[in-house]
Amino acid sequence: MTKVKREKPQLGRSFRLLWLSVTSSCTGDGMFLTAFPLLAALLTRDPVLISGITISTKLPWLLFSLFTGAISDRMDRRKLMIGADITRCVIVGTLAALIATDQATIWILYACSFLLGTCETLHTNCAQAIIPALVQQEQLIEANARFTSAQVTSAQFVGPSLGVALFNASSVIPFAADAVTFATSAALIKAIPDVHGVERPTTRIRDDMLDGIRFLRDNLVLRRLTFILTLLNFFYFAAAALLVLYTSDILGSGKITFTALSVGAAAGTVASRFIVTRLSTKMNATQTILLSLWVWAISSIGIAFTSNRYVAIASYVVLGVGNGLWMIINTTLRQQITPDRMLGRMNAAFRTISWGVVPFGAAFGGLTARYLGLRGPFIIFAIVMIACAIFGKSLLKPLAAHEDN
Numbered sequence: 002m003t004k005v006k007r008e009k010p011q012l013g014r015s016f017r018l019l020w021l022s023v024t025s026s027c028t029g030d031g032m033f034l035t036a037f038p039l040l041a042a043l044l045t046r047d048p049v050l051i052s053g054i055t056i057s058t059k060l061p062w063l064l065f066s067l068f069t070g071a072i073s074d075r076m077d078r079r080k081l082m083i084g085a086d087i088t089r090c091v092i093v094g095t096l097a098a099l100i101a102t103d104q105a106t107i108w109i110l111y112a113c114s115f116l117l118g119t120c121e122t123l124h125t126n127c128a129q130a131i132i133p134a135l136v137q138q139e140q141l142i143e144a145n146a147r148f149t150s151a152q153v154t155s156a157q158f159v160g161p162s163l164g165v166a167l168f169n170a171s172s173v174i175p176f177a178a179d180a181v182t183f184a185t186s187a188a189l190i191k192a193i194p195d196v197h198g199v200e201r202p203t204t205r206i207r208d209d210m211l212d213g214i215r216f217l218r219d220n221l222v223l224r225r226l227t228f229i230l231t232l233l234n235f236f237y238f239a240a241a242a243l244l245v246l247y248t249s250d251i252l253g254s255g256k257i258t259f260t261a262l263s264v265g266a267a268a269g270t271v272a273s274r275f276i277v278t279r280l281s282t283k284m285n286a287t288q289t290i291l292l293s294l295w296v297w298a299i300s301s302i303g304i305a306f307t308s309n310r311y312v313a314i315a316s317y318v319v320l321g322v323g324n325g326l327w328m329i330i331n332t333t334l335r336q337q338i339t340p341d342r343m344l345g346r347m348n349a350a351f352r353t354i355s356w357g358v359v360p361f362g363a364a365f366g367g368l369t370a371r372y373l374g375l376r377g378p379f380i381i382f383a384i385v386m387i388a389c390a391i392f393g394k395s396l397l398k399p400l401a402a403h404e405d406n
Contacts, residue, residue: 012144015135015193022189023128024151026086029182030121031160032167033093034058036175037114039168040100044107056360057111061118063357069123070349071209074342078127079193085124086187090180092116097176122349130344133336135193141333142281149328150274157267213346217354221399222338223347226331229389229396230355233297236385238359239366239378240304250375252310265314269321270328277329287401289330291393296323298390301383305376334400 037054073081096113099105128148136144167175204212217223240247248259280289296319303316339347366378389396 012136012140012147016132016144018189018193019128019131019135020147020151022082022086022186023148024155025182025189026089026124026186027152027155028160028163029089029093029179029186031156031158032164032175032179032182033114033117034156035161035164036168036172036179037110039165040105040172041107041110043172044105044110054110054114057115058118059356059359061115061122062352063360065119066122066126066349066353066356067210067213067346068206068349069119070126070213070345070347070352071206072123073127073130073345073349074209075206077195078131078345079190079195082124082127082131082190083187085120085127086183086190089117089120089124090183090187092120093176093183094180097173097180100176101173122352126345126348126352129332129336129348130341133341133344138337141336142329143278145329145332145336146274146277149325149332150271153267153270153325157263209346210349213343213350216339216343216347217350220338222403223335223351225396225399226334227351227354230327230331230351231358232385233389234355235358235362235365236378236382238362239369240382242363242366243370243375243378246370246375247379248310251308252313253308254310258310258314261310261314262317265317266321266324269318269323270325271321272318273322273325273329277326280326281330285404286330286334287397287404289326290397290400291390293323293326293330294386294390294393296320296326298383298386301379301386305379305383338403 037058041054092113096105096109099109132144132148133141163178164175167178217227244262245259248254248262252258277289280292284292300316300320300323303312304320307313307316335347335351336344369377369381394401
């Protein structure tokens with residue numbers, strides 16, 4: 002019997018252009034995530050000042066995500082993404098010039114990282130909201146799988162590696178190269194046909210921001226997904242904030258193992274892209290998310306109790322698989338449930354809540370480690386993950402009811 006070759010979904014030229022654009026811009030994001038701290042370390046040895054780079058980069062998600070989400074529902078998302086990329090190109094290009102002329106200071110780095118983070122909130126909110134306009138509804142899972150793998154591969158593999166390698170050659174080069182990635186992203190987005198404009202706004206932007214929060218609050222499925230991710234992010238980042246100490250003090254390893262843990266998690270996330278489409282033909286969204294919770298639980302046990310670096314790395318790979326399954330299915334559900342005119346605002350509200358807890362989770366992890374020991378936050382994370390998996394069916398009842406209707 003001749004086997005019929007299963008053809009991959011054809012997502013179209015517009016999606017390919019978006020995919021390439023996100024790959025380019027996320028490579029730039031990955032480069033500045035490593036190049037900025039390295040440059041800060043040349044300007045100051047004060048650990049508090051150096052940690053300020055991370056704070057200034059992530060703070061815009063808490064401060065501006067609702068605003069940029071509302072903007073993305075009021076204006077042409079394609080033009081907004083182009084504007085965000087061009088702005089980022091100018092920022093890092095100017096910074097490269099300042100570095101070349103020895104005029105860069107730690108305060109300039111704060112300003113640049115804050116502005117780059119703000120542009121990132123706009124670009125990300127628009128990119129996720131534009132996908133349903135470029136592909137068919139039945140292609141969303143495959144499109145989000147490819148989109149997620151592009152983001153992770155570029156931002157966690159290619160970008161950081163390039164950032165370090167180029168910085169070792171010259172502190173100017175990664176920022177100049179960063180400008181090129183953002184310019185390339187803008188050019189690719191510009192090539193997408195202008196067929197996805199949003200409706201002309203008839204309300205005030207403040208009301209639009211509140212609408213995003215209300216929509217999230219009033220939809221039981223979205224509210225429950227937000228609650229789950231907020232809970233997981235709080236306890237995950239309580240442990241992740243101490244990953245460097247975990248590597249050195251618990252695993253007894255150095256920079257190579259530290260890098261391998263992060264790369265392992267990214268590799269697992271990318272690998273999930275190759276199994277999620279097949280899983281979606283055999284399991285519904287509720288079952289797939291429940292599976293991701295159990296995958297997280299199993300990996301968290303290995304991370305919390307091992308002292309072997311190889312077991313830890315393998316556990317982080319498994320953790321990445323669970324993360325990938327969650328991200329792809331969760332994003333697809335939000336796109337399917339939310340009307341196109343609300344996508345930007347809903348995504349912004351979702352991210353403001355679920356990612357706004359990260360700094361507080363990191364603070365909790367530091368205090369827990371001080372009083373309970375370094376394993377403390379990792380063990381607590383494992384306990385929370387096991388509880389989420391055990392009570393997963395109850396947590397996901399609103400989603401199961403939605404799928405039965």
